[in-house]
Amino acid sequence: METTQTYSVLVADDNVLIRNIVTDMLRGMGFEVHEAEDGQQAFDLYRCNHFHIVVTDWVMPNMTGLELCKAIRGDSSSRAHAGYTYILMLTSQDSKNDTIAALDAGADEYLIKPVHKPELQARIRTAMRIIQLEAIRQSHFEQVQKASLVDVLTGVHNRKFMEERLPLEVKRTNRYQRPLSIMLIAFRDIDRFRKESGIFVTEKMLQAVAAMLRESIREEVDWVARWNEYQFLVLLPETDVNSAATVAKRLKIRMNQLTVEVNEASYKTTALYGIVGFTGDQGKKELTVDRLIEFAQQALEKADPETLIGGLKLG
Incomplete structure (x- = not known):
């Protein structure tokens, strides 16, 4: 007492x-x-x-x-x-x-x-x-x-947090006419990885990737969340598409260097990076979360097969 x-x-x-x-x-x-x-x-x-x-x-x-x-x-x-x-x-x-x-x-x-x-x-x-x-x-x-706003497995923010945070950032971006980008990160061949490595190793990999992402972004400026089971979403305020692509390249290097050790076995993985960005405009109708994610998914699907990065700039 x-x-x-x-x-x-x-x-x-x-x-x-x-x-x-x-x-x-x-x-x-x-x-x-x-x-x-x-x-x-x-x-x-x-x-x-x-x-x-x-x-x-x-x-x-x-x-x-x-x-x-x-x-x-x-x-x-x-x-x-x-x-x-x-x-x-x-x-x-x-x-x-x-x-x-x-x-x-x-x-x-x-x-x-x-x-x-x-x-x-x-x-x-x-x-x-x-x-x-x-x-x-x-x-x-x-x-x-x-x-309620943190993903239990990985310790980063969860989808609920990002669904609340993203509209606020869009509103701020439009008000001050500043750039904003989001990056959707999706594991490649995740079904095969999970089948070959098992759920325990897959969860360890998710935790390792989440920690790497959290350490790689600007603290209290950028935000990372687990968007769905095998995708992460990174919110990058004050960042245009070109700058976001530079961030994606840095994350890809760190992802390629990432190794998870389980029972003396080593596991690695790769990912695709889909970026969508725009500059705020007070005269434009604000983008919804669903619409932005749809654009980010399109960028993922169009990712360059060599760089694994896809970018989409909204006019």
């Missing part, structure tokens, strides 16, 4: 005596504590620093505790996505309607003044447990989300 030293707490109260009491209690528990004398100052601090826990008074000048809760919950800045912020409201208002109003505004807990040290400490420990559970939930969500 994380220690309290890993948590930062913001205390907002215009009453300096109460603020000091709460701050001393929390520092005594080992927390890093920041102070604000009103709601607006608290929100300004929140926008610049991620706080795991916010302890706020209700009645404050400039911005009330309710308004602070709503502002924090409505914040869409990148800082707001650093992790969940647990909000504990301190107030002398103890009616049921007040409790409902605080919870509806975004508070997680509601504590009536005067502050009782053991009760405050218990509520803070509860906050820590909830923050930890939320962090675990978010981590699991991100893992599932990432897994």
Whole structure:
């Protein structure tokens, strides 16, 4: 379990005596504590620093505790996505309607003044447990989300990712009138290779080729995905057909050098490279993913028998 030293707490109260009491209690528990004398100052601090826990008074000048809760919950800045912020409201208002109003505004807990040290400490420990559970939930969500866009066998992106990414790149290309190319890479004689080598060796070859492709492209600029069982798709922004052909030649050399060793036996393979490229134009209708893949397949079919590369430039 994380220690309290890993948590930062913001205390907002215009009453300096109460603020000091709460701050001393929390520092005594080992927390890093920041102070604000009103709601607006608290929100300004929140926008610049991620706080795991916010302890706020209700009645404050400039911005009330309710308004602070709503502002924090409505914040869409990148800082707001650093992790969940647990909000504990301190107030002398103890009616049921007040409790409902605080919870509806975004508070997680509601504590009536005067502050009782053991009760405050218990509520803070509860906050820590909830923050930890939320962090675990978010981590699991991100893992599932990432897994849904990654091919399990090869570790590169999958078709779903490329079907989402490619339209965005086409739109950007048209907006800024820049070049864009895609390259479809298909194994040659894959049925014979699989029959002679077996599925285990074939999967090892797919993994090796995927790793080679990932290492050969520009990181965070180009994208590679497993398009179908035995084809990879490489997305090359800011790259015209001629430049994409140069990339294909480099990939072909590395493919020819690639060897997979299984049980003291060596295996090699070759591939065809189908390239389609265009320069964006705001006046043109955007190309669909299916249409681009159709053009790339045509380029594959027309690949030069010696270079194994086919290129198609769209007008």
